[in-house]
Amino acid sequence: MLDSTLRDGEQGEGISFTVQDKLKITRLLDSLGIHYIEGGWPGSNPKTDEYFKLAKKEKLKHAKLVAFSSTCRAGRAAKDDSHLQNLLAAGTPAVTVFGKTWDLHVSAALKISLADNLKIIDDTIRFLKQHKKEVLFDAEHFFDAYQSNPEYALSVLLTAQDAGADRLVLCDTNGGTLPDKVQAIVSHVRAGIKTPLGIHTHNDAETAVASTLAAVAAGATQVQGTLNGYGERCGNANLCAIIPSLQLKMNYKILPPQKLAGLTALARRVAEIANLPPPSQAAYVGHSAFAHKAGVHVSAIQKNSATYEHVNPGLVGNKQRVLISELSGVSNLLYKAKTMRIDLAKDDPQTRQLVQKIKTLESAGYHFEEGEASLELLLQRTLGKHKPLFELISFHVTNEKFAEKELNVEATVKIKVRGKEIHTVADGNGPVSALGRALRKALTADYPRIKNIALSDYKVRVLDGRHGTEAKVRVIIESRDDCRTWGTVGVSTDVIEASWLALVDSIEYGLLK
Incomplete structure (x- = not known):
């Protein structure tokens, strides 16, 4: 080799x-x-x-x-x-x-x-x-x-x-x-x-x-x-x-099993060194290599993973994933809820309602495959098992640009935390940056662990360009702390509101975990 x-x-x-x-x-x-x-x-x-x-x-x-x-x-x-x-x-x-x-x-x-x-x-x-x-x-x-x-x-x-x-x-x-x-x-x-x-x-x-x-x-x-x-x-x-x-297919002894099990981590580490995104659909080691979306597939792999997986993903250090989308059925949701330690029953009418709610949101532009933390919060909120860590009263963002000077962006945030109203102001190099700083400033006293949460990626997607500047946008935020990485999603016709929704989920999920 x-x-x-x-x-x-x-x-x-x-x-x-x-x-x-x-x-x-x-x-x-x-x-x-x-x-x-x-x-x-x-x-x-x-x-x-x-x-x-x-x-x-x-x-x-x-x-x-x-x-x-x-x-x-x-x-x-x-x-x-x-x-x-x-x-x-x-x-x-x-x-x-x-x-x-x-x-x-x-x-x-x-x-x-x-x-x-x-x-x-x-x-x-x-x-x-x-x-x-x-x-x-x-x-x-x-x-x-x-x-x-x-x-x-x-x-x-x-x-x-x-x-x-x-x-x-x-x-x-x-x-x-x-x-x-x-x-x-x-x-x-x-x-x-x-x-x-x-x-x-x-x-x-x-x-x-x-x-x-x-x-x-x-x-x-x-x-x-x-x-x-x-x-x-x-x-x-x-x-x-x-x-x-x-x-695994031709029976040559190339690597000891424990070395082969490190292949996925190695592929992703080299992608990081190359400063390139890991190829999601790469065979064996891709993030999507053992991801299942269709309800029929998910139902089958719960009975026997070999029905839709050509090898055990653990042999190459990868893992099985089940995705939630408008193509999902009850099997997908039950599988996902179990991994999130949320109890759902197959015959419970509320489970069917959740599936329909998720499909409606996906149809409106939400994308829970990359925003699984938002999905978990959605389930918890719908089931009445989640109490928000804070309530939004209002936010306001201003952009000022004078001739050759740099753009000045300032965000004002008013929230209620544990019954008290907090009002903060922060600036940033853009509206999302300023909002994030203002929200963090407002929460730090009550939730000091927020300092461990960092935004690691931010993506904006115009969902239907035919509507021009009135088109909906989807914002996906990837965040991390010392132990994990998670994704959240927000959708709106206003990019700042979509960013706010994803940002709030990101911080709430990080603090709850």
Whole structure:
């Protein structure tokens, strides 16, 4: 298993790791049990050189560091090539070099003869083997090359094999070869090549994972990919899907069970380091991977989770979730209420009324999938089990803007807490910021724990743009404290009122918990 998140993954749009980010991910990959970590192309930029300098000091328990480069350039001996000198300077036990296998690339991109291309591949690998490196040869564009000129594509592999390459990695660089073709080609190659094969696929046809699994079925013994499928264009093969598929579906022993159970947390941690939202619908590790919305599905999984779950989510560290929406039935609500420790009976008329109320609110624009804390408060209020921590008397927000000066925003809040009226004023960099500060100021004396609650995300969605400025908006607020994260929702034709509703639920839920 080779992870290329730090090299191929960083080529994805919107991703840029610092050196410290790369070191953190290196430790995470090593703790998971990845065999090879490809750290980047030495000499390509100062950050990569700094990474290899510091990474050599890491005491890795499982992984080998791998530096990446091209073969030597045409007309220059490998020993004199600066790319290969940089590769050696990285000091890694293993190296990856890529070479051209597609005759189109040799003639159009390198502008050399097919024979000369074989010579630079041979010279490069022999030079690196003389320096005692484990050499992984990336056969770039191999599947396109094989379909164009199979004799030449195989001659490249045989040249690399004869030069001493430790592994020949077949690359679907353009990501357009479908799994059946991948499997057939790997099978043909396996029959004529002695050196172990690897597989490296891109996801341009949304088949990178399937193609990787097909290659393994045909005889590939090293899998290459990235966490969360990060990578150039449409990304690389996603190791977070490949690893559990190999282990749970194809019965390969990839990771100890306790390591596999850490896969979801690892995927989300790397997304956080990359400063990207975790892919919600990612197989196995996504937030929605084991989420159930339709009432028929929920009713079935309560009897036997295998009815709508292909594996036990706990095996990869994920969990089953039941969503509440306008598609929900009584089964959804009963399941959800149970997780919230709220007693509801299936035959109780009040339960049916709650289902209808939720559907009505969802139809009006509420979205309880991301606002589960608001849902819990709704159930408690409807059942008469929740007493508000405060009552709103009024709030007022003013915005002032003078010529070139900055916008001035001030909020006034009047609330009643434990029978006494409290009046506070606060400013902010926007109306929601000012309202939040004023409300916090009003509640701090009676509820000092409010200081532990922080807003971590704020989203506004216009629900029907056809109504222009009179359209309803939905505001979802994500909040957190030292222990948990929760979401609340508010809907109104006024964005400030919608924000207030979500904000009030956020604070009430946090204080109650």
